[in-house]
Amino acid sequence: MRKIYYALKYVCIAALVISLVALLAVVAYVLINGLDKLSFHLVFGEYDPNMPTLLPALVGTLQLIGVAAIIAIPIGVASAIFLVEYTNNKGKFVKIVQVAAETLAGIPSIVYGLFGYLIFVVAFGWGYSIIGGGITLAIMILPTIVRSTQESLLSVQGGLREGAYALGTSKVRTIFRIVLPSAAGGIVTAIILAIGRVVSESAVLILTIGMVVNKVPETLMSPGTSLALDIYYFASHGYPNEAAATAVVLLVFVILLNLLAGWIGNMIKKSTYGDAK
């Protein structure tokens, strides 16, 4: 019997190697295959059917981030503030919000796409638009922001709040001047990770912003595309080189966002707790 478990140990180590190889193969393949196809023209040039570029996608992606962030961050943070600071974090209401947020988090992105299509494209009559896609994405990332902000707020020591009250500070002022700054590290990290999701998402956008890859969107009401959507478009419409190069841009973008999230989180933690000592 002992020998079986001893052998299992090596099976586990083999599995670890397989996992790492498989995941790193994806990253390495994308980088190696796409790097030499990357050019200045491809990223920033004018769009031409023979030489497609990413400019419309870059603009579209930034606009999507903007719309989603403007909606999701205030609502998400305020929602977490209510749950943590104004309730005892246990009551029935908190539970219902929690269940709603968890359910929202579990809905497949393509279903969000259908919802965005029904509401913004059909019911509001906006047609395919950047703003419709951005609002749909905002609802999609909302649960993540609420959740992480809630955790950061809960980790702020109760003594800080009580100290502020003891000095006669109002509740709202305490929240904005004492609690939020102390929780800033976690909140900023959560926001950056949520932006990473906006950048990565593509299924939602097929149904909401229309995958118009050849025109820089003029206003937020115009149809458009994003970097992730461009990869799908290029790969399935006979532009394999452009797809490979776009994948490099997107991958680097997402990895940088993730690293930034970790770095900012650490920085803010250090500056808050460093001074307190």
Place this chain on the structure above:
Amino acid sequence: MRGVFLFSAIFSILALATITVFLFVSGVPFIAKTGFAKFLFGSDWSPLADEPSYGIFPMIVATLYVTALSVLIGVGIGLLTAIALYKFCPKKLVTPIRHMINLLAGIPSVIFGLFGMTVIVPFVRDYVSPTGVGYGIFSASLVLAIMILPTIVSVSLDSLNSVPNTYYEGALALGATKEQATFKIMLPSAKSGIFAGVVLAIGRAIGETMAVIMVIGGSPEMPESMFQSVRTMTANIAMGALELDDNTRTALIATGVVLFVFTLILNISFSLLKKDSSEKKEKRGAKK
């Protein structure tokens, strides 16, 4: 100010209610018109024919196959990886590997799709497939398995780490080897957390669209082999969105309703499992 915060908190509930109402109001009448059984169990999907027919049974079957296979591969390898990281890996390597796996969890699914399309599909076509077709359930499951690996590894590792170390020491004191203690004591104690991770992975596999449509082929046919162009429910929605005009899109929303119900069921079982595991944790704490 309190009102503003309260409204924001209600926003999630409002959003969920709006999504549910909109989907059901537009999707359910369509299902009723087509016939509930005909829609769910019909095997012919030809919305563009003169006499359109809407049966999503092939997509349901394909979805179940892809989900089951990818979760089987992903959980198999992912769980073993987590165990290796937990006990059988040099301590110095654990943190960097964890950071790396967390980073890889953020890779956009469309990139996995591209990798599948340009590497896995040709490989399967040339070396694995008996029919000479690279697209299909097999390729899709491989791509999804790689995609859900990071999730399974981190959830499993977290639940293993939350088992009190005294269990391990107790087992060693009773004469178990390190391997026996890990597999027979620690692993069963982390069971409910690992199950919750599996349910999470199933949810991701069922709902994934982009990585799947790039490797599944896309023919709305009944899957008869793992190496045959088929469609999952998510692929049906995305591909239909590109093919159909506005009048026939209600069929996609109806597909979305079915998918939504599937994920709701999963969500409920997930929260039940989580509740169970946190109760166990509390009990453990009380015993101490």
